Amino acid sequence: MRLRAEETVLTSGNVPFFHTSMGDAVESLLLRDGLVIDTEPAPIVHHNCDVLIEDGRIAAVGPNLPAPAGTTVLDASHNIVLPGFVDTHRHVWQAVLRSIAVDMDLPEYFALVRQHLGPRFRPEDVRAANTLGALECLDGGVTTVQDFAYARADRITPDGYVAGESDYDYAEAAFDGLRTAGVRAVFGYLLTPQDTAAVRRAHALFTADSPLLTMVAASLGPSNQHAESILxxxxxxxxxxxxLVTHIGSGPVNERPIELLREHDLLRPDILYVHGNDLSDDELKMIGDSGAAVSVTPAVEARLGHGGPLIGRLRTAGAKTALGVDVVTxxxxxxxSVMRAALLSTYLVPGPHVTPGDILRMATLDGAVALGLADQVGSLKVGKQADVVMLRADDVNLACAHDPIGAVVTAAHPGNVDTVLVAGKVVKQNGKLVGHDLADVRTKALRAAEYVTATSVSTA
Structure with a gap:
């Protein structure tokens, strides 16, 4: 990224900058001559294109845009400019359990992480983990994440809630971690109808004072609960x-969970289902007909053994499809890496042809649709929030790319991410996260990791 001497140019020696304090935003910023990839209505490449950002929103996209007085102008001629990624399913609290379950199947993962380690988390551990995990998102260009926050899901059973320490303390800690990091997040509070006071207190956290954070209702859902608890x-x-957001699959409590929802008139368009690899085609069709969306986490689904690739089946069923990381364990x-897993896995089973452009849209605009944020993020449409990622197009692994969309999906990695903006605010610049004491973040996360894993993993 290079600054040009047009209008207001801010420099510090040979290092370009345009505001590095978290919470600050350039009132007017012009990204000049970038290779711009927009995703609405479909992914398209614009060469030598400008993006004007004003008051945290996309103000204009096109060639040779005039720079308003006082505008900071960045030379983006060596950059790929695209909307920030939207991760529609991640358990952010597991950031301090990174790579602890890389050689496990799903039952082993549940036994270790949910039954053994999850109950050991204290609120301060969740806070440290969410800060680290949200910063990891931003570092890789994920500007919006759906955080399915359930470190203490061991207290939710098929029949309801097991009383104990207030869930609010965990929700507040998770909220603080996300807010501290500066990510845009959709926080999934795991519902406890038997303790509505905690749920309502958590809901009250999400006010105009934290515009980047919104809340959805997370539920163990129809695969894992009896009908009374689902209702x-x-x-x-x-x-x-x-x-609502819920994991979905055939069993263990109900083998046909979508049909169960239909029988109780609970299908609706504002539900985000996660996984569903082993659902029947007719149940996937029920999801599609209801207008709901499905978050596919292809890398985790392949490794933990959720079932065969899902994207082609969902497209056949007419279901909205988005992507997620799920668990860094x-x-x-x-x-x-998720986009690559998604693209490659679609060729393993029969189904409609899926292009790199389709995958990029799933990782951006379709993700925003799935989270109910399509009017705010997911593309560079004028008026949307300026959640923007800039990749160094001249890095050796991206240089000479003939198909920029294909290169983003198949060749790029987080190390190519030079600059990240969330609502026009700089959160990463010159390849480095800004506005944080990263040593302190790592220290607190390490303490949390050491505490929750103090009992040997081999005893799980």
Whole structure:
């Protein structure tokens, strides 16, 4: 990224900058002559294109845009400029358990992480983990993440909630970690209808004072709960005016969970289902017909054995499809590797042809649609929030790319991410996260990791 001497140019020696304090934003910023990839209505490449950002929003996209007075102008001629990635499913609290379950299947993962380590988390451990995990998102160009926050999911059973320490303390800690990092996040609070006071207190955290953070109702859902508990979750979500997110699959409690929802008139468009690899085609069609979306986490689904590739089946069923990382206990935490896993896995089974452009859209605009944020993020459409990622196009692994969209999906990695903006605010610049004492973040995360794993993993 290079600054040009047009209008207001801010420099510090030979190192370009345009505001490095978290919470600060350039009132007017012009990205000049970039290789711009937009995703709405479909991914398209614009060479020698400018992006004007004003007051945290996309103000204009096109060639040779005039720079308003006082505008900071960046030379983006050696950069790929695209909307920030939208990760529609991640357990951010597991950042301090990175790579602890890389050689496990799903039952082994559940036994270790959910039953053994999850209950050991204290609120301060969740806070440290969420800060680290959210910064990992930003470092790799993920500007929006759906955080399915359930470190203490061991206290939710098929029949309801097991009383104990208030869940609010965990929710507040997770909220603080996300807010500290500066990521845009959709926080999935795991519902406890038997403790509505905690749910309502958590809901109250999400106010205009934290515009980047919103809340959805997370539920163990119809695969894992009996009908009475599912109905209680849906009723509470309705009371709070929240959409829903839930894992889905055949069993262990209900083998046909989508049909169960249909029987109780609980199918609706504002549900985000996660996984579903082993659902029947007719149940996937029910999801598509309801207008709901599915978050596919192809790397985790392949490694943990959720079932065969899902994207082609979802497209056949007419279901909205988005992408997610899921758990860094088992796979990498960046959307580049997720996009590659998604693209490659689609060729393993029969189904409609899926292009790199389709995958990039799933990682951006379709993700925003799935989270109910399509009017805010997911593309560079004028008026949307300026969540923008700039990749160094002249890095050796991206140089000479004939198909820029294909290169982003198949060749790029987090090390290529030079600059990241969230709502026009700089969170990464010159390849480095800004505004944080990263040594302190790592120290606190390491302490949390050491505490929750103090009991030998071999005893799990």
């Amino acid at each position: 209680a979750d849906w009723r509470l979500a309705d009371e709070l005016g929240l959409s 088992t796979v990498g935490g960046d959307m580049f």
